[in-house]
Amino acid sequence: MQRVTVTLDDELAAELDRFMAERGYDNRSEALRDLTRAGMREAVVASGDAVRALGVLIYAYDHEVRDLARRLAGTHHARADLSVATLHVHLDHDRCLEVAVLSGEAGDLRHLAADVIAERGVRHGQLVIVPEVVPERTPRR
Helix, strand or coil, rough: CCCCCCCCCCHHHHHHHHHHHCCCCCCHHHHHHHHHHHHHHHHHHHHCCCCCEEEEEEEEEECCCCCCCHHHHHHHHHHHHEEEEEEEEEECCEECCCCCCCEEHHHHHHHHHHHHCCCCCEEEEEEEEEECCCCCCCCCC
């Protein structure tokens, strides 16, 4: 492990200390390591669409909207190469929640998410991308 000295102004140091207290860090080194990793992940994902990544797409929708379930299934089937797993939850009589675990190039994950979230009847949606060295998947039969 290497020692690195960092100089922070008083305001930023206080903000770091609040962050540590809220999340239960024992020391600044642990907090800074985690913040550095998170920032580097963000930079990798933002650096390009060709970065291999894992993604989690979560969205809530009204299944009573005409043909929405069929359109959503069609969107996912058209990019089945990106799909790892999906969880479907019935929230109430009209609303459903889906969580789709995805694997592929970051740009492809963003495009799939944008297509799903833009569908009429999808009420809320968010994609979280984590850059990862992902083993190549064997094609489905």
